[in-house]
Amino acid sequence: MTQSQNSSTAPTGPRAAPPVASAPDRGPAGPDARILEAAMRRALDLAAQGPAHGPNPRVGCVLLDAAGRTVAEGFHRGAGTPHAEAAALAAARAGGVDPRGTTAVVTLEPCAHHGRTGPCADALIEAGVAAVHVAVEDPNPVATGGAGRLRAAGIPVATGLLAAAGEELLRPWLRAVRTGRPYVTLKLATSLDGRVAAADGTSRWITGAAARAHAHAVRAQVDAIAVGTGTVAVDDPALTARTVDGSLFEHQPLRVVVGHRTVPDGARLRGPGGPLLHLATHDLDAALRELGGREVRHLLVEGGPALATALLAADAVDELHAYVAPVLLGAGSPAVNDLGVTTIGEAARFTTHDVTRLGDDMLLVARRTDPAGARPGTAGRLGGHTEEEI
Structure with a gap:
């Protein structure tokens, strides 16, 4: 279930600003809505650096400390390479930063399956992150379930942060996965x-x-x-x-x-x-x-x-x-x-x-603009054309 996007913690002090409408409820104390949105925009930019082709989605990840500062980031560089979350965690450790207690801002729900690499949800749990914010939930039946696994481990997960931008980035991949x-x-x-x-x-x-x-x-x-x-x-x-x-x-x-x-x-x-x-x-x-x-x-x-x-x-x-x-x-x-x-x-x-x-x-x-109730992926035969014409 997507967490509520209608509530937020009111900012205080001289830097106070109205909450960003597109940001979800961040749950526990942590980076404010503006910082989370900026981090997600950066994660989307990172994701766009990955290859548009291939079976895997383009994903970016930014790790924030308790003060909202970026401590590491990563993106998926293609099949067989570390996923974005694993790349960000590795970058943090390589820079001498313990990722425990950080907030992970990820463009796509962390995966929960074993492929060429291990589940990203497990990597985040083992790293001890404090919370995870996601733009788009993963519709892939093979990989979905990461948010549930994180929540079961006591890590709050909020989805829907800049979801429209995340859907746009993943448009071909999402449609293919959803329709087959x-x-x-x-x-x-x-x-x-x-x-x-x-x-x-x-x-x-x-x-x-x-x-x-x-x-x-x-x-x-x-x-x-x-x-x-x-x-x-x-x-x-x-x-x-x-x-x-x-x-x-x-x-x-x-x-x-x-x-x-x-x-x-x-x-x-x-x-x-x-x-x-x-x-x-x-x-x-x-x-x-x-x-x-x-x-x-x-x-x-x-x-x-x-x-x-x-x-x-x-x-x-x-x-x-x-x-x-x-x-x-x-x-x-x-x-x-x-x-x-x-x-x-x-x-x-x-x-x-x-x-x-x-x-x-x-x-x-x-x-195309999908009409309400249209069947996804509808297609038919090459009717009306002879073999010589095709």
């Missing part, structure tokens, strides 16, 4: 009139160098990139994440092809880059569940129109990245095929999250 399928980002690179290729099929390059560099940086942050077999046949993509000078980023996402047609032996997808996974199916739900079972948390879909249309029609797109160039083609392939929309009220609508200028191009990032 990846967070799906659909990339579209189009002319002003919504074309992805000219009438003769040429498409390189509609957008400019800055937009393409940004798109490659996004590739380097996701777990997998997907295209349909039609795109493989027409464009022969490599689906690698490349730097501005053309070299490969250290992290290369899994390359996923959806559809029944085979990937040719000489395809660029079989060259340098991430592993190749061919999902010989037209069943989107099965494909997404398969990727979820492989711990793919964030899937970037780059086309073509048939796959994009099927995902949109199945309400399986969580986020749109629309790169729009100031180019008019007038004819050619559209970014999206018929969605079955016959009136404006049936339009697939998203909420604008951000708009960025990239050279002469614009990037619109829009996100």
